[in-house]
Amino acid sequence: MKSLEGDGYKVDFDSGDSSIRLAGSLRLGGLSEYAPISQLLDESLDGRSTLTVDLTGLEFLNSSGIATLSKFVINARNRKDCALTIRGSNAIPWQGKSLNNLKRLMPALELVFD
Amino acid sequence: MPGPAPYVKVLDIEQTLAELQEMVDHLQQERNDLEIALTTAIEHGDAIESQLETANRQLQQEVRERLTVERQLRDLVATITQKSRDLEVVLQTITEHADQIDLQWLGRYIEAENDARQDSLTGLANRRMLDEAIAREWKRARREQQPLCMLVCDVDHFKDYNDRYGHPAGDDCLRALSELLRGVLRREGDLAARYGGEEFVLLLPNTDLAGGRLVANHIMERLSGTPLLHEGSPFGVLTLSIGVAACLPQDDDQGTLFAETDRLLYLAKQQGRNRIAA
Numbered sequence: 001m002k003s004l005e006g007d008g009y010k011v012d013f014d015s016g017d018s019s020i021r022l023a024g025s026l027r028l029g030g031l032s033e034y035a036p037i038s039q040l041l042d043e044s045l046d047g048r049s050t051l052t053v054d055l056t057g058l059e060f061l062n063s064s065g066i067a068t069l070s071k072f073v074i075n076a077r078n079r080k081d082c083a084l085t086i087r088g089s090n091a092i093p094w095q096g097k098s099l100n101n102l103k104r105l106m107p108a109l110e111l112v113f114d
Numbered sequence: 115m116p117g118p119a120p121y122v123k124v125l126d127i128e129q130t131l132a133e134l135q136e137m138v139d140h141l142q143q144e145r146n147d148l149e150i151a152l153t154t155a156i157e158h159g160d161a162i163e164s165q166l167e168t169a170n171r172q173l174q175q176e177v178r179e180r181l182t183v184e185r186q187l188r189d190l191v192a193t194i195t196q197k198s199r200d201l202e203v204v205l206q207t208i209t210e211h212a213d214q215i216d217l218q219w220l221g222r223y224i225e226a227e228n229d230a231r232q233d234s235l236t237g238l239a240n241r242r243m244l245d246e247a248i249a250r251e252w253k254r255a256r257r258e259q260q261p262l263c264m265l266v267c268d269v270d271h272f273k274d275y276n277d278r279y280g281h282p283a284g285d286d287c288l289r290a291l292s293e294l295l296r297g298v299l300r301r302e303g304d305l306a307a308r309y310g311g312e313e314f315v316l317l318l319p320n321t322d323l324a325g326g327r328l329v330a331n332h333i334m335e336r337l338s339g340t341p342l343l344h345e346g347s348p349f350g351v352l353t354l355s356i357g358v359a360a361c362l363p364q365d366d367d368q369g370t371l372f373a374e375t376d377r378l379l380y381l382a383k384q385q386g387r388n389r390i391a392a
Contacts, residue, residue, distance in 0.1 A: 060215070060218075061211070061215075062215065063208050063211060063212050063215075066207060066208055066211040067204060067208055070203075070204040070207055070208070071204075074200050074204075093214060093217065093218050093221075094211060094214040094215055094218060096214075097210050097211070097214055098207060098210065098211040098214060101203060101206060101207035101210060101211075102207065104203045104207075105200060105203050105204070105207075
């Protein structure tokens with residue numbers, strides 16, 4: 001288990017479970033502050049044929065955060081070696097539209113809403 | 115007739131031979147020239163062929179290079195097109211995401227604004243919203259020269275009620291009274307507020323004293339129609355004292371209406387409670 005933690009948020013990468021979970025409220029300032037999370041997301045793809053990104057506990061994500069997530073999805077698509085699943089929640093207003101837009105970047109992306 | 119002399123014949127033969135020799139030489143010269151011309155033509159052809167071969171090889175190399183460059187350009191265009199498409203989607207994703215977050219914040223702002231103007235126990239307007247409404251309606255009534263009416267309702271012996279039945283029951287009682295007060299208001303501009311503790315205020319725009327008294331009577335009727343047991347009260351049930359006042363605002367002193375209504379409420383209390391003073 002590899003984790004990143006900050007003010008109001010937590011990111012847990014469980015390599016055994018092939019899942020990475022983002023929870024809390026992510027409101028970091030700009031892409032540079034998102035770099036460690038971006039790096040962990042990209043690392044989680046290494047040598048893996050499937051990966052689940054669990055966002056069901058991510059209450060808030062600012063614009064830099066969604067840009068980071070978009071870049072990660074493009075990276076996963078270009079690598080062509082990992083089947084990506086994103087789990088979202090219908091109870092969190094921003095996830096409906098934004099996660100569906102990510103599917104446009106990667107048509108093979110599987111979206112699951114709790 | 116006698117033929118030419120032998121001497122002449124020899125001369126003719128020599129001349130013929132000389133002419134033949136000259137012809138042979140000429141032909142020899144022509145043959146040599148032709149041979150040179152032919153050799154030159156062949157060598158020239160070889161040179162041209164070699165030159166053409168070189169040119170052909172160069173052209174083929176150029177075609178191969180151009181095809182490679184064209185393929186690279188096509189790949190580059192495909193990559194740029196993909197990146198451009200990605201950027202468009204990312205831009206749209208970020209824009210729509212920002213809109214969603216704005217809506218989320220707006221919802222929370224509205225919620226917070228409502229919380230800031232609503233009494234959390236009863237759901238009625240709180241003191242802040244009442245103050246804003248009084249300021250607004252006072253100005254409007256003054257401008258339009260319409261009466262503004264106020265009712266101040268206080269629960270009689272409420273401390274005894276809380277002591278006897280407990281604070282949760284007291285809260286239930288206040289919630290029931292709030293429902294009753296909300297129920298007697300019929301117009302959009304009317305406002306029921308919890309002023310504090312067990313005291314409630316009704317603000318009735320465009321209503322004179324007679325209209326306010328009618329609303330107060332209506333409250334009393336409803337309360338007696340659904341009596342709430344209060345063994346600590348001399349009346350045996352929960353009762354209200356109500357002060358009612360109305361005025362045509364003439365100046366900026368909006369506090370006079372509340373002061374007068376509060377004075378009348380005090381009078382109702384003084385006169386024995388469970389009554390209306392107007």
